[in-house]
Amino acid sequence: MKKKVLGTLLSVAMVASMLVGCGGGSTETAAPAATDEAPAAEADAPAAAADEAAATTSGGGKVGVAMPTQSSERWINDGANMKAQLEALGYEVDLQYAEDDVQAQVSQIENMIASGVNCLVIASIDSSALVNVEAQAKDAGIPIIAYDRLLMDTDAVSYYATFDNKGVGTAIGKYIEDNANLDPANPQTIEFFMGSPDDNNALFLYNGLMEVLQPYLDNGALVCKSGRTSFEDTCILRWSQETAQQNCENYLTGFYADEDLDICATAFDGFAYGCKAALEGAGYTDANWPIITGQDAELMATKNIISGKQTMSIYKDTRLLAEKCVTMVQAVLEGAEPEINDTEQYNNGKIVVPSYLCTPVAVDQGNYKEIIVDGGYYTEEQLAE
Numbered sequence: 001m002k003k004k005v006l007g008t009l010l011s012v013a014m015v016a017s018m019l020v021g022c023g024g025g026s027t028e029t030a031a032p033a034a035t036d037e038a039p040a041a042e043a044d045a046p047a048a049a050a051d052e053a054a055a056t057t058s059g060g061g062k063v064g065v066a067m068p069t070q071s072s073e074r075w076i077n078d079g080a081n082m083k084a085q086l087e088a089l090g091y092e093v094d095l096q097y098a099e100d101d102v103q104a105q106v107s108q109i110e111n112m113i114a115s116g117v118n119c120l121v122i123a124s125i126d127s128s129a130l131v132n133v134e135a136q137a138k139d140a141g142i143p144i145i146a147y148d149r150l151l152m153d154t155d156a157v158s159y160y161a162t163f164d165n166k167g168v169g170t171a172i173g174k175y176i177e178d179n180a181n182l183d184p185a186n187p188q189t190i191e192f193f194m195g196s197p198d199d200n201n202a203l204f205l206y207n208g209l210m211e212v213l214q215p216y217l218d219n220g221a222l223v224c225k226s227g228r229t230s231f232e233d234t235c236i237l238r239w240s241q242e243t244a245q246q247n248c249e250n251y252l253t254g255f256y257a258d259e260d261l262d263i264c265a266t267a268f269d270g271f272a273y274g275c276k277a278a279l280e281g282a283g284y285t286d287a288n289w290p291i292i293t294g295q296d297a298e299l300m301a302t303k304n305i306i307s308g309k310q311t312m313s314i315y316k317d318t319r320l321l322a323e324k325c326v327t328m329v330q331a332v333l334e335g336a337e338p339e340i341n342d343t344e345q346y347n348n349g350k351i352v353v354p355s356y357l358c359t360p361v362a363v364d365q366g367n368y369k370e371i372i373v374d375g376g377y378y379t380e381e382q383l384a385e
């Protein structure tokens with residue numbers, strides 16, 4: 001821990017009351033109107049993947065793709081990849097974004113059912129809020145594929161395409177373990193910024209992260225001065241960047257007036273942006289900049305990694321995820337066999353959903369060129385803009 005010379009410590013109770021946790025007080029602004037189509041994706045590789053898929057199969061029918069929000073780049077890419085790959089196979093696609101408004105997503109799915117889609121692909125906003133509309137789809141004989149986020153409390157879902165969500169957490173934890181010099185003789189301070197409590201992925205990530213880091217919290221190599229280490233205390237409703245920034249500001253003011261925060265363990269690139277803004281506001285510089293983790297390897301996050309303002313992110317190739325999901329659509333519509341690699345972990349409260357888990361990869365300054373640029377996800381030009 002690096003001691004600061006000056007600073008006033010606010011009372012812990014006062015700061016705790018200022019923090020915005022999962023339950024309420026989200027600083028989110030009203031959701032913009034739901035839109036029809038995603039803007040073009042940043043990555044141009046989906047087209048290549050789609051061409052390859054088209055060469056092997058052709059299909060027909062209409063697929064409704066319900067995505068959560070365009071406020072984060074990854075979902076824009078997910079939607080664009082799904083649309084391109086399905087269209088290349090001959091499917092008609094109705095792609096909708098609900099801008100993190102749960103009711104808007106319910107209405108969009110109802111409209112898709114009414115318009116006669118043959119299959120639904122859903123990346124939910126609130127995993128448990130779609131039970132009724134999922135039952136409607138089932139009654140209408142429309143199969144559902146869960147995309148990235150598990151659909152909870154329903155038996156209407158056929159398959160689940162995702163990344164290894166616990167693996168995301170362990171990869172972030174291992175990155176911290178390997179790079180933070182964790183030694184009880186020289187403790188490092190850490191604060192946690194975890195995902196949305198209505199997203200099943202968030203708890204999986206937290207559990208993976210803590211599997212690695214809890215021993216270091218126990219032996220004193222890691223010190224969380226706010227005392228907020230539980231999922232309940234650190235989760236952030238709807239993955240709000242603003243709330244992450246606000247929480248980070250409050251932590252810095254309340255607990256780090258006389259020493260530096262060394263590690264922001266965040267579950268999402270959006271949270272990393274929020275922490276970056278809070279740290280800049282608090283006067284942190286290159287000399288005392290903390291380790292900041294993230295998830296998604298968004299374009300801005302990758303640029304921040306290059307400039308040193310974010311330390312790492314978890315790269316999730318959305319082209320690959322779309323590819324796996326498309327094979328599931330084909331399976332339910334054409335009787336093909338989708339590739340499944342997990343039939344145990346994803347119990348949604350009603351059934352264990354057969355799943356395909358893609359592998360997440362940690363990226364930082366040392367390997368982003370090899371993984372992200374050579375992998376065709378972003379070009380050097382995009383990263384230099």
Ligand code: BGC
Pocket residue numbers: 072074148149199201239267268269295296316
């Ligand atoms: C996804 C993450 C994403 C987060 C916020 C999660 O469900 O798995 O990749 O960062 O949502 O959008």
